[in-house]
Amino acid sequence: MIGAASALLLLTHGRIAGISGISGSLLQPSTHDRGWRLAFLGGLAAAGLVASLAAPAAVGAQVRPLPIMIAAGVIVGFGTRLGSGCTSGHGVCGMSRLSARSLVAVVTFIATGVATATLARGVS
Numbered sequence: 001m002i003g004a005a006s007a008l009l010l011l012t013h014g015r016i017a018g019i020s021g022i023s024g025s026l027l028q029p030s031t032h033d034r035g036w037r038l039a040f041l042g043g044l045a046a047a048g049l050v051a052s053l054a055a056p057a058a059v060g061a062q063v064r065p066l067p068i069m070i071a072a073g074v075i076v077g078f079g080t081r082l083g084s085g086c087t088s089g090h091g092v093c094g095m096s097r098l099s100a101r102s103l104v105a106v107v108t109f110i111a112t113g114v115a116t117a118t119l120a121r122g123v124s
Contacts, residue, residue, distance in 0.1 A: 006092050009040070018089020019044070036040035081106070 006017040013036060015022075022037050031037070052059045064068070080086040083105050085094070090109070094102025 002088065002092055003096075005040075005043075006088075006096075009036075010093070016087045016093045018090060018093060020077070020086040021089060024081075 002017075009015050015036075017040070019041075022040055025031050026034060026037050026041075048059075052099045064072075076086075083090070084101070085105065087106070087109055089106040090099075090102040095106060
């Protein structure tokens, strides 16, 4: 579904479905294309809500305290700016366009995720 939504956005609006870029542009006061950006993000939130209502066991419970989740979100936001995009932008959209920059970014994301998970298991 993510690939289909990404392809549809590219075909209909000529835009790449990188969530950090879509949401980051909403923070800029001169954004002239707020409508589709809000609709796209609203669809993501609605899908999560529907999934949590339809299959709560599949979604699962929050496993970390809210302050840690907020801190993690801030760190992820910083990383998406540093990496010029997020996993959806590079992994789904960039890789499908054979972007070398996206390939490097995805390999870096995966390696960092493996290292973080390994360290986290050792700490807890």
